């Protein structure tokens with residue numbers, strides 16, 4: 001199972017404000033859809049609630065929602081109560097999927113609490129860097145020196161906003177023999 005994180009952040013590392021995205025960037029939503037379609041996405045209960053009712057569940061993807069509430073039932077999403085349950089459900093979904101060529105993938109799609117939880121388990125991160133400074137109360141996880149930037153592509157939105165799609169890979173751990 002490969003675990004990927006995907007998020008968009010402002011220049012000052014904000015990812016959310018009052019349980020909403022502080023920007024509207026259709027180009028980023030299209031990028032998000034292209035990367036995650038046909039796969040399993042995992043989000044925290046607050047991120048699920050932040051999605052407008054008309055846009056949830058995210059179509060064409062198994063939607064997993066992490067919550068400590070074992071009685072939580074959501075239309076169109078499967079509730080999981082632990083990270084291990086999320087991984088197990090993503091594996092079951094991959095086994096059901098006809099596309100066996102690709103490595104089964106769990107896309108962690110936020111928010112801040114869930115990124116922090118899955119960061120140590122992830123091997124790839126997709127970040128959209130949005131050239132804005134905004135107020136916020138939810139922040140991007142720290143991408144430390146165990147990650148290597150592998151691609152960076154800058155674009156300008158139809159409305160003139162600059163943004164970059166940036167990919168990181170986890171640097172594999174080497175065991176030094178002395």
Ligand SMILES: NC(=O)c1ccc[n+]([C@@H]2O[C@H](COP(=O)([O-])OP(=O)(O)OC[C@H]3O[C@@H](n4cnc5c(N)ncnc54)[C@H](OP(=O)(O)O)[C@@H]3O)[C@@H](O)[C@H]2O)c1
Pocket residue numbers: 006007008009014015016017018019020021043044045046047048050066067068069081082083109110111112113114115117138
């Ligand atoms: N810019 C982006 O790319 C992006 C993407 C996604 C979200 N966001 C933003 O991020 C913000 C939401 O992030 P957030 O950190 O406040 O909330 P969150 O991570 O979406 O959800 C937090 C909830 O997840 C559950 N949870 C967390 N850890 C758990 C664990 N170990 N076991 C069981 N359940 C656990 C809890 O639900 P219960 O309370 O039900 O137990 C917790 O309240 C919003 O502003 C949203 O717009 C931004």
